[in-house]
Amino acid sequence: MSADNIGFALLLLGVLLLVAKLVRVKWRLAQRLFLPGSIIGGAIALLLGPDVFGNIASALGTDRFTEGGLFGSDIQQVWSSLPGLLISVVFAGLFLGQKMPKMREAGRLAGPQIAFGLTLSSGQYVVGLLLALLLLSPVFGLPPLSGALIEIGFEGGHGTAAGLGNTFSEVGFPAGQDLALGMATIGLISGIVLGIVLINWGVRSGRTTQLRSDATPSVAERMGLVEKENRRAAATLTVHPSSIEPLALHFGLLAVAIIIGQLLLWGLQALENMLWVETIEIFGYVPLFPLAMLGGILLQFVIDRFDRAQIVDRLMIERIQGFALDMLIIAALGTLSLEVIANNIVPFLLLAGCGLIWCAGAFLLLAPRMLPDHWFERGIGDFGQSMGVTATGLILMRIADPELRTPAYPAFGYKQLIVEPFFGGGLVTASAIPLIAQFGAVPLLIVMAVLLVAALLTGLLYFGRRPAPSTPETALTRQD
Structure with missing residues (x-):
């Protein structure tokens, strides 16, 4: 792997991003689905890779593209190494540049959101592990590790799935990364499509508080552009x-x-x-990125203490994170093995289907009873995140609450500070695979089931029964 190959591989990712942006601007379906450019670019890279373009070329009589597709095996090798590096950049910046809130302040606003978020996350483990123990392992021969794929792919997203590639290989389940990446793709697209369907249903049924039937995203928003009058600086010097x-x-x-x-x-x-010497090994399999997130939290505490000039700009951190995440997703999807998914298509569809039913059912049945006010706007953000990534939740919240008049955004943000270090790529997500490999799926299933019950009871019996705030900005008659 030469320096020239590495540099050229990075340049190709940049070209793919530009092509993807043009596709988003011109293709109506991509606009309706609000598909990010990185997903479109990754799909293009996948189509031009060995599993699609290479097989087509082989069927036409040439084996030149069998190993690396149109880009070549050297480029594919560079791309396959990038996700594990770039995911640490994304997670290291999750809390940099924003003041850490007081626990009491965050808990008061985000308590119901935390309970609902933990319900979604722990429930994905419970559903996945039960499915693995009862069906996937005995019938299809998949290891119990497959029970963690719903949370890794749905809640964690492409970055987490790609970042756990080495962990999957080290515990003897290399196909897990490709299955998790496929799960993340299904989750992201399903989250956006189903989220928009749910928002339309919420508008028609009167369950939304800010959106009416005549409110639709602008043409510029669908194309992924910012109108001139709404443009702002991407960062601050x-x-x-x-x-x-x-x-x-x-x-x-x-x-x-x-x-x-x-x-x-x-x-x-x-x-x-x-x-423990060699009897137990957990942290030997844990990847770097959740610890990089903790490193960012520790660094932010130091910054809060000593940075009187406020030189850390949150927008600049977000730009670096966004760049790393876009490059990561394209590289991960471009090296995704469709053969692995095809060989496990029935278990894959079972996991994806059960995960989708759980997330949608939790939003429709539990969110109205766990979130005391503005349940639709607050719940749709967690639903989007549980199916894709944080950006999916933010997109859906922006559609449901375009003027930011509900407490959905601050509650969602505070919940991230509490839940993100553990689920959706945090410590629990990163350690789930080595824990299952060391102790089996049953202990983790018990722990997640206990957490699920605790979150449900807290949300339903405590937060769900609290009266809605009586201030003009947040008052709402509950609609179940």
Whole structure:
């Protein structure tokens, strides 16, 4: 793998992103589905890869493209290595540049949201593990590890699925990454499509509080463009470029967060080796990215304490995260093995179908009873995230609450600070695979079932019975 190959592979990802953006602007279906450019670009890369273009070329009489497709095996090798690196950049910046709220403040607003979010996340494990133990393992021969694929693919998304590639390989289930990536793709598209269907149903049935039947996204929003009158700066210059390039400064902060995460991981691995020698090995399989997130949290506490000049710009961090995530998704989808999914198509569809039923059922049946006010606007964000990524939830909330008049956004944000370190790519997601490999699926199933029951009871019997706020901004007559 030469430096030229690495550089050219990165350039190709940039070209694919531009082509994908043009497709989004011109293709009506992509606009209706609000498909991100990275997903479109990844689909293009997949179609031009060995499993599609290579097989078509082979059927036409040439084996030149069998190994690497149109791009070649060297480019495919670079792309397959990128997700595990870039996911740490994404997670290291999750909390950088935003002030850590007081627990009491976050809990008061986000308590119901946390209960509902934990219900969705733990429920995905319960549904997946039960399906694996009762059907996938005894009938289709898949390992119990397959029970974690719903949460990894749906709640975690493409970045988490790609970032766990080495972990899947080390525990003897290399097909898990391809299945998780396929699950993430199904979840993302289904989340957006079903989310828009649910919003239309909510408008027609009067369950939305801010949206009426005549409110639709603008043409520019569907094309993924920002109208001139609504454009704002993508980031803020907090230091003078003559001293240091602001982008370089923020990249350095992300680098520090990742290094802190790596030191934490090495420390935990050393501690594990000292205590259990070779009888138990968990942190040896845990990837870097959830520890990089903890590194970012620790670094942000230091920044809150000493950064009087407020030089850390959240928007700049988000731009770096967005760039890394777009590149990650295209690289991951471009190296996805369709053969693995085809060989496990029935278990794959069972997992995806059960995950979809759980998320949709939780939104329709539990959200009205667990969220005391504006349940539709608040619940649709968690539904979108549980099916795809955070961006999916934000898109659906923006459609349902275009003027940001409900408490959906701050509640969702505070919930992220509490739930994100554990689920959706956090410590629980990262450790689930090695835990199942070491102890089996039943102990994790019991823990997740207990958490599910606790979250349900808290949401239904405590938060769900609290009266809705009486302020003009948040008052609402509950609709069940």
